[in-house]
Amino acid sequence: EAGVTQFPSHSVIEKGQTVTLxxxxxxxxxxxxxxxxxxxxxxxxxxxFVKESKQDESGMPNNRFLAERTGGTYSTLKVQPAELEDxxxxxxxxxxxxxxxxxxGSGTRLTVV
Amino acid sequence: GENVEQxxxxxxxxxxxxxxxxxxxxxxASNYFPWYKQELGKRPQLIIDIRSNVGEKKDQRIAVxxxxxxxxxxxxxxxxxxxDSAVYFCAAITGGFKTIFGAGTRLFVxx
Numbered sequence: 001e002a003g004v005t006q007f008p009s010h011s012v013i014e015k016g017q018t019v020t021l022x023x024x025x026x027x028x029x030x031x032x033x034x035x036x037x038x039x040x041x042x043x044x045x046x047x048x049f050v051k052e053s054k055q056d057e058s059g060m061p062n063n064r065f066l067a068e069r070t071g072g073t074y075s076t077l078k079v080q081p082a083e084l085e086d087x088x089x090x091x092x093x094x095x096x097x098x099x100x101x102x103x104x105g106s107g108t109r110l111t112v113v
Numbered sequence: 114g115e116n117v118e119q120x121x122x123x124x125x126x127x128x129x130x131x132x133x134x135x136x137x138x139x140x141x142a143s144n145y146f147p148w149y150k151q152e153l154g155k156r157p158q159l160i161i162d163i164r165s166n167v168g169e170k171k172d173q174r175i176a177v178x179x180x181x182x183x184x185x186x187x188x189x190x191x192x193x194x195x196x197d198s199a200v201y202f203c204a205a206i207t208g209g210f211k212t213i214f215g216a217g218t219r220l221f222v223x224x
Binding site: 004033035040041042043044045048055056058091098099100101102103104105106107 | 117119145147149155156157158159162202204206209210211212213214215216217
């Protein structure tokens with residue numbers, strides 16, 4: 001079975017630019033999660049999709065972040081405009097059953113300069 | 114708010130010794146506690162989990178214990194090996210099905 005796929009694996013952008021991250025969950029996993037890890041800190045929850053619906057977006061830091069999951073398959077996370085503090089590793093995870101152990105993607109390392 | 118505290122942040126042990134990582138959680142409605150291992154440059158991977166109706170679970174060299182009253186849970190690795198070196202994250206699934214992670218423990222196993 002293919003795992004959770006994320007791309008790009010790395011992205012370096014200038015402050016003020018836009019970046020879009022993509023996550024392809026495991027086929028059949030209705031639950032898709034976005035998390036972010038800033039250097040040395042915890043893996044912090046951003047939001048949770050169930051199919052195409054946002055179940056919980058309480059972790060989204062501000063309105064510069066926009067997540068979508070059209071059709072309930074892959075998801076995108078857009079940061080516009082990017083700020084320096086947005087740098088970190090963005091993980092996507094999926095699960096078949098809500099709240100159970102996740103399968104993580106390899107993450108996208110975002111560096112805003 | 115909901116949070117998970119994890120200690121220590123760094124742990125260095127000699128090969129063959131045991132390693133213990135401890136976590137506490139705040140949401141008393143939490144009922145599922147997974148542990149993830151992240152090797153350098155790789156994705157976090159689920160290594161063991163425990164549910165609130167169980168006090169201890171073991172899988173070969175790793176074990177997890179849970180004290181619901183104290184809201185503590187711990188990861189125990191026995192007979193550590195260099196390949197156990199990684200960052201370990203504890204997590205708690207809250208009553209609202211949100212996973213809250215600890216800040217991670219960087220484990221070094223010295224050969």
